[in-house]
Amino acid sequence: MGRAPCCEKMGLKKGPWSPQEDNILISYIQNNGHSNWRALPKLAGLLRCGKSCRLRWTNYLRPDIKRGNFSKEEEDTIIQLHENLGNRWSAIAARLPGRTDNEIKNVWHTHLKKKLKNYQPPQNSKRHFKTNHDSKKGPTTESSNNSDFSTSANNTNTHKKHMKIAPNSPVLSSSEMSTVTLVVDDRQRVIIKEEKIESPLEYFPKIDESFWTEELSGEKNNDNDYVMAAGLDQDIQAQIQLSSVKEENLDNTSTKMEEDMDFWYNVFIKTGDFLELPEF
DNA sequence: AAAGGGTGCAACCGCTCAAGT
């Protein structure tokens, strides 16, 4: 596995980009695309390595980049996604349209990490609970204190446990999307059914923030259904959105879909770890 | 006003992975 020699070659410029260099890069990519980053600087007439050009384009010059401060919603989304995905900045960025992995990484290190450190959980909140997946320890990072996942105090004396599932859930920006419907069947299990929808924006004009449901444990049933043993109320029915980034390659689409299903599956399991669940 | 420390962000580094030969 050879490593790209990058900018070590004599004569290649490093450091901040000048407006002139930006203009050259932008106009070249607009006219010719960027199928080969390594060849690009030479063809465009830039004294930069391809890697530097790629970074400049993807992190700064790309037309679809959203500049400016992160909104509260975006920050919350990052916190929650980081909870589930860890330091997978590109995966997090994929769910935040217009934001780059580099930007999210910077925001995390400069703002959000401190924010979470300063957060003090309510005195009566409990972070450990009895579940049938106790062997799998819940998240242990400081971000585990995220209040969005805390147990509702009103629920402590009942088997009705409500939890918020990914309140700022994945993107609406993808061109293809599925719905996931949670239905409790006659065996007291929550079945997660996936259905592809043709016009996601019509189907879900906006994100419904009240993704509340109940769960105890889960198991993957087959390729498309996820079954979660609930043992709880029948009145649970929620719809959550599942993004499926449309790839040019159809095989990749189904792989991405599976990854997203795994993501949601982890959301269920991990969110459950923040609850004091009843003993059965 | 100047110096020093802190902060934020763009850019780089080094590694892994996948595709091509």
Added chain:
DNA sequence: GACTTGAGCGGTTGCACCCTT
């Protein structure tokens, strides 16, 4: 199958700017 190459990712660095003393 072994090797090379290019792209992408996460971690880290460097520097400009801001704030405090």
